[in-house]
Amino acid sequence: MELYEMSANELSLMLREKKCSSEEITRSVLDRIKSTDDKVGAYLTVCEENALSKAREVDAKFAKGEQLSPLAGIPIGIKDNISTKGVLTTCASKMLYNYVPPFDAFVIGRINAADMVITGKLNMDEFAMGSSTENSHFKKTHNPHDLDRVPGGSSGGSAAAVAAGSAVVTLGSDTGGSIRMPASYCGTVGLKPTYGAVSRYGLVAFASSLDQIGPLARNVTDAAMLFGTICGHDSMDATSADREYPDFAGKLNSDVKGLRIGVPKEYFGEGVDDSVKQAVMNTVRELEKKGAEIVDISLPSTKYALNAYYIISSAEASSNLARFDGVKYGYRTENYDSLIDMYEKTRSEGFGDEVKRRIMLGTFVLSSGFFDAYYKKAKLVAMKIVEEFNEAFGRCDIIATPATPGTAFRLGENMGDPTKMYAADICTVTVNIAGLPAVSVPCGKVNGLPAGLQFIGKKFDEQTLLNAAFAVEKLYGEARPVNV
Amino acid sequence: MNIDVQHLAKLARLRIEDEKLSKFEKDMESIVSMVEQLPDVTGDASGLDPEHPMKLREDVPAEDKLSRAELLANAPKMQAGCVVVPKTVE
Numbered sequence: 060m061e062l063y064e065m066s067a068n069e070l071s072l073m074l075r076e077k078k079c080s081s082e083e084i085t086r087s088v089l090d091r092i093k094s095t096d097d098k099v100g101a102y103l104t105v106c107e108e109n110a111l112s113k114a115r116e117v118d119a120k121f122a123k124g125e126q127l128s129p130l131a132g133i134p135i136g137i138k139d140n141i142s143t144k145g146v147l148t149t150c151a152s153k154m155l156y157n158y159v160p161p162f163d164a165f166v167i168g169r170i171n172a173a174d175m176v177i178t179g180k181l182n183m184d185e186f187a188m189g190s191s192t193e194n195s196h197f198k199k200t201h202n203p204h205d206l207d208r209v210p211g212g213s214s215g216g217s218a219a220a221v222a223a224g225s226a227v228v229t230l231g232s233d234t235g236g237s238i239r240m241p242a243s244y245c246g247t248v249g250l251k252p253t254y255g256a257v258s259r260y261g262l263v264a265f266a267s268s269l270d271q272i273g274p275l276a277r278n279v280t281d282a283a284m285l286f287g288t289i290c291g292h293d294s295m296d297a298t299s300a301d302r303e304y305p306d307f308a309g310k311l312n313s314d315v316k317g318l319r320i321g322v323p324k325e326y327f328g329e330g331v332d333d334s335v336k337q338a339v340m341n342t343v344r345e346l347e348k349k350g351a352e353i354v355d356i357s358l359p360s361t362k363y364a365l366n367a368y369y370i371i372s373s374a375e376a377s378s379n380l381a382r383f384d385g386v387k388y389g390y391r392t393e394n395y396d397s398l399i400d401m402y403e404k405t406r407s408e409g410f411g412d413e414v415k416r417r418i419m420l421g422t423f424v425l426s427s428g429f430f431d432a433y434y435k436k437a438k439l440v441a442m443k444i445v446e447e448f449n450e451a452f453g454r455c456d457i458i459a460t461p462a463t464p465g466t467a468f469r470l471g472e473n474m475g476d477p478t479k480m481y482a483a484d485i486c487t488v489t490v491n492i493a494g495l496p497a498v499s500v501p502c503g504k505v506n507g508l509p510a511g512l513q514f515i516g517k518k519f520d521e522q523t524l525l526n527a528a529f530a531v532e533k534l535y536g537e538a539r540p541v542n543v
Numbered sequence: 544m545n546i547d548v549q550h551l552a553k554l555a556r557l558r559i560e561d562e563k564l565s566k567f568e569k570d571m572e573s574i575v576s577m578v579e580q581l582p583d584v585t586g587d588a589s590g591l592d593p594e595h596p597m598k599l600r601e602d603v604p605a606e607d608k609l610s611r612a613e614l615l616a617n618a619p620k621m622q623a624g625c626v627v628v629p630k631t632v633e
Binding site for chain 1: 546548556559567574583586626
């Protein structure tokens with residue numbers, strides 16, 4: 060097996076046993092990027108020099124016998140909406156085509172402190188708005204399992220890189236499913252942490268009350284290791300939770316005896332492919348055979364979640380994206396004759412159509428005369444969704460659903476119709492609205508394409524989620540990079 | 544519902560080209576008719592989570608970690624260490 064095919068957990072052990080160096084691992088991943096990325100298109104920026112010099116630095120530390128973090132020397136790819144000092148951070152938008160942050164995001168500080176090796180920045184839907192990564196201004200990303208299909212979105216580059224082996228692990232961000240959905244389409248593990256578990260400082264804001272950064276990996280252990288590295292309190296994010304976190308990876312346990320798994324009927328109804336429902340239910344039944352208890356539950360407001368989500372997230376986006384005006388950073392139009400003219404031309408030329416639609420939807424739902432009928436109503440529905448989850452968690456420990464209503468669709472298939480594209484988020488948005496943690500884990504293949512099972516957990520109970528996902532991984536085996 | 548795309552664009556400091564207007568109108572109308580299907584729920588929509596209150600930083604001057612040059616390095620147009628914009632006051 061080549062080094063790029065190994066998991067972070069395996070490589071961590073090999074580094075300590077001196078079976079390989081971080082430089083060898085990094086070169087193996089960089090070679091894999093060279094041999095696959097013209098087909099997959101996961102990367103927007105490859106940091107070859109920086110990565111190799113960091114790898115050599117880590118090797119020197121190992122040689123000196125320094126005690127390093129478990130992820131030291133392991134290559135990682137970063138979604139391009141997470142600020143990296145001195146490295147382009149474009150959000151896959153023309154608006155930020157030349158933006159080089161003067162600071163690191165909180166999570167990048169943690170990655171650097173853990174001595175991980177950053178191989179580059181990954182493609183995404185522009186400003187994380189989309190479900191296929193086709194909204195990137197720069198290029199399309201292809202699903203490594205079938206290059207004619209999308210990798211999902213918005214963290215499509217993060218999922219595709221892990222699936223193709225052009226990254227060992229990656230960071231993505233999830234506002235309405237943007238980690239879990241591409242993880243499911245690409246047959247990888249993706250964790251959306253509890254709101255507040257990971258600092259959003261340095262994550263370019265889309266919808267601040269919903270955004271969370273989280274890990275994507277080929278197995279649950281790697282995802283748990285990376286999550287343990289990035290979670291924790293940060294005074295630079297007022298919504299960051301101040302609490303202690305367990306050693307998630309060290310405590311992983313696949314024993315599901317006595318685990319109460321809630322199955323909400325609303326996630327197995329209309330709009331979800333029968334074959335996906337079947338793959339998820341077969342997996343849940345397997346866990347039942349291993350001692351888990353299945354509990355039928357109901358989350359009746361689920362049918363309104365997508366609508367509430369698009370209202371709330373677009374309202375916040377219209378406010379957050381007001382900062383892009385061509386004055387202090389990013390794109391500025393060439394010719395203008397007044398300040399307003401400069402703003403309007405810059406924003407019209409800098410933003411893609413989907414971003415414009417969301418900004419206008421947000422402007423609409425917040426405008427006078429419509430606020431109560433749209434935004435306020437959506438916030439009330441959101442509270443109802445929270446109540447229903449609270450009630451459900453009185454009867455079960457975790458909730459199992461499909462991660463996506465279908466498997467990866469073809470490039471171009473949903474681009475003509477925004478509402479059809481939005482429907483791809485139907486299984487994931489409730490989690491962000493309620494601020495809960497959720498994980499997508501592969502549960503076999505449907506018509507030759509990966510299917511994902513989503514576990515939703517109680518706030519800050521990522522351990523139970525990861526344990527359940529670990530049990531599913533025992534059924535199907537760990538993912539390895541696919542042939543591209 | 545009829546959506547006045549040009550008005551929304553103006554509020555959001557955007558411009559929609561004439562040839563794209565009808566597509567934007569159609570899309571915005573179908574998006575709004577999707578999202579407007581919401582039930583009547585009563586209650587207080589403050590959305591605050593008493594279990595996890597937000598914590599604000601101390602109200603003290605920040606330590607300047609970044610130099611002026613670093614902060615201005617991304618500015619599209621500069622003159623004498625300042626960002627240049629069109630005239631705003633007649």
